[in-house]
Amino acid sequence: MARARHGLQRAQAARSGDRSGQAPGRARARGHARAHQPVPVLPGGRHDPGGGGRERQGPHARLEAAAEGAGEARLAHGRAERRVHHRAVDRAEPPVDRDLGGDPRRDEAPDPAAPEAARAGARRSGRRAGHAARPGDLGRALRRPPGVRGPGGIALGAQELRPLPVTALAGVRVLDLTRFLAGPFCTAILADLGAEVIKVEAPRGGDEGRYGYPSADGVPVAFLALNRNKKGITLDVRHDEGRQLLRRLLAHVDVLAENFAGGTLASWGLAPDDLCREHPRLIVASLSGFGQTGPWSSRPSYDIVAQAAGGFMSITGFPDTPPTRGGGSLGDFVAGLYGAIGILAALAARSRTGTGQAVDVSSQDAMFSLLDNWPTIHAATGRRPGRVGNRHLATAPYDAYRARDGWVVIAVATNRIFRRLATAIGRPELGEDPRFRGAAARLEHSAEVNDLVGHWVAGQSVAEVMDALGPEGAHVPCAPVYGVDQLVAHPQLLARDMLVRLPHPKLGELLIPGVVPKLSGTPGTVHRPGPDLGEHNTEVYEGLLGLEPPQVDALRTAGVI
Incomplete structure (x- = not known):
């Protein structure tokens, strides 16, 4: 060719x-x-x-x-x-379209594989x-009229015709206004599954997520992992001209994703419902701390705020400790998951109706949904959950136990598993002890049963516990408490393609988590780290919108891009 x-x-x-x-x-x-x-x-x-x-x-x-x-x-x-x-x-x-792809008025998004x-x-x-x-x-x-490529425009990402791996979301294009964690995680899931995601960052400084985590030799490795598979442009949407360019870009995309505080887009004249009316096939996904409606909708939020406001901290921690934030930015990541689910549902609906819609995700709602059904239990019985540390409110033994060289967890939910555990620790008679027969009895005597198991574990190494209780032994649900340093070489994660190593010009290579859902026919892929700031400006503004180089230069000089 x-x-x-x-x-x-x-x-x-x-x-x-x-x-x-x-x-x-x-x-x-x-x-x-x-x-x-x-x-x-x-x-x-x-x-x-x-x-x-x-x-x-x-x-x-x-x-x-x-x-x-x-x-x-x-x-x-x-x-x-x-x-x-x-x-x-x-x-x-x-x-209507028979796949999840997009608008017949725009050029097709290529398969990012x-x-x-x-x-x-x-x-x-x-x-x-x-x-x-x-x-x-x-x-x-x-x-230039919105949605019309100029005479100089070329198809975005044109390439030689050849049989290519087709991913589940090939042909879907996402304009990603999100930043920090929740929104970027949402759009990363879509990119993993094959969507072409164009990440938009502020021209000066970019996404704050570039600077919040430890870097390696000046490289923002956490940002590159979180924004894997994405293209990157700069655009100041607080600038009037920036919002005009944003509107032009909307004619070329299937999804607009944002995670500003509730009502921010509307304050800029870009209310999600209005955008959906202007672009009937467009899906506008808004992720925020408290959603787009309700008395708290305009409040700002971070992960710990979502965990507290959603009730998750009230059930996390030990009885004698303060309410505890769940490890990692759980509130952000769960909201991102719900955002991806909402977008996929909206794409599926559009394939039947031909019409897009607004998707509204609240981090408080997301964390509230994880309260282990306690809102229902409380409404029916008046009971409230307590903080029980690593134990469980419905069964025992179920805890983390210290071995000679580390920690393990053991989880027992049935009488049969408890009898196998009792035999494995050299106390088969416990399986017939009335104090421990049945989940309710073991829960009532949870302190005793946990002490018995903990005493046995303390005399073993982690490997010895796994040998005794693992699949070749008693077949009791258990695992070591792994650290990150152990997980990056774990054989199960390697076998599941969850440790992807990509080349990097400065670091040599970069390890990025792989794609979680394994699709047999249209598998996802991690094929590139996150973009440099404005890396794809030329490709998008000239190739997609059809602007001439002098026009792009003028936008850059004006601080719009």
Whole structure:
């Protein structure tokens, strides 16, 4: 294939070729006009939004085109010759997409599992040398009609047509305004599953998450892990011109994600419901401490605030200690999970209705949902949960126990498991002891049973406890309490592809957690660390929006990007 050096000119030639109306093979079936639409294929297997095939093409069309040998784009006598692939058009009224992909008005988001080198070549192809900012460039950049790529625009991330791994969310594009933890974790899940996520950061300084955690040789490694698989641009949405650019970008995306305090978008004239009305297929996901409604909606929040306000701290800790924050930023990560679930549900609904919607996630709600059903129990019985440390309110033994060289946990929930444990610790008679027969009896005598188990564990090493109680022994649920230093070499995590090592220009390599849900047919992947600040400005502003280099320079000079 010809190299991407002249990708801009080639894309222009390709569009002009489409307008000739010479796309072959427009079939008719059962009396339905245009039963099959021609799909012009650009490098990378994506359709040309400016070409003759108006129907949106998803990842399946790309795979089919590659499998059937739909040829690569090539230059001949100065014209781009392209083959087309024919796909049946959905006949349902109103038309809706059959996959989770997006808007027929915009160019297709590529599958991020494609080789990064090809995308880098496409980014370089869209730039022309020797342009400097000129007066009026900023105004022209902002006045271009929303959702329309300029003549210089090339398809974002164009690449050579080839069979590619297709991920579950291939074709879905997310504009990510989130920062810190909850929102970036939400969008990282979507990126893991194949969505093209474009992370937006402030031009000066970027996401505060770049600076909050320990760095390695000046590299913000936690930020790079949390924002894995994403592209990065800079945009000041507090700037009027920045909000105009944001509105232009919305015509090219399926999802807008943000985690400002409740009501912030509305205060900027970007209320989620209004954006959904302006872009009927758009999904706007808002993650905040207390949601977009209610008397606390405008309050700011961090993880510990969510854990306290959601009740989680009231049930965490030991009886004689203050309420305790759950380890890690649990309130943020749980809200991020719910955000991803909400977005996936909205995408599934859009595939049936053709319409997007607003998704509103509150961190307080998220933590309240984790209270082990105690709101229901309290409403029915008046009882309130106490703090029991590592023990359980419904069964025993269930605790962390100190061995000679570390800690282990042992969890018993049935009489059968307790009898196996009693035999393994050399006290088989405990299995028939009336004090310990049944979960209620063991719970009533939990101090005694925990002391018995704890005394036995104290005389063993961690390895000896695992040998005695593990699958080759008594088969009692148990585990060592691992530290991070042990987990980064754990054979189970290695076998599950949960320890992904990516090359890094300064550190040599970077370890990033892998994809949690393992999909058999459309697996997710971790293929790149988080972006440098503004790393993909040229690709997005020139390649996606079709701005000219002088216009981008003017926006940069004005502090908009």
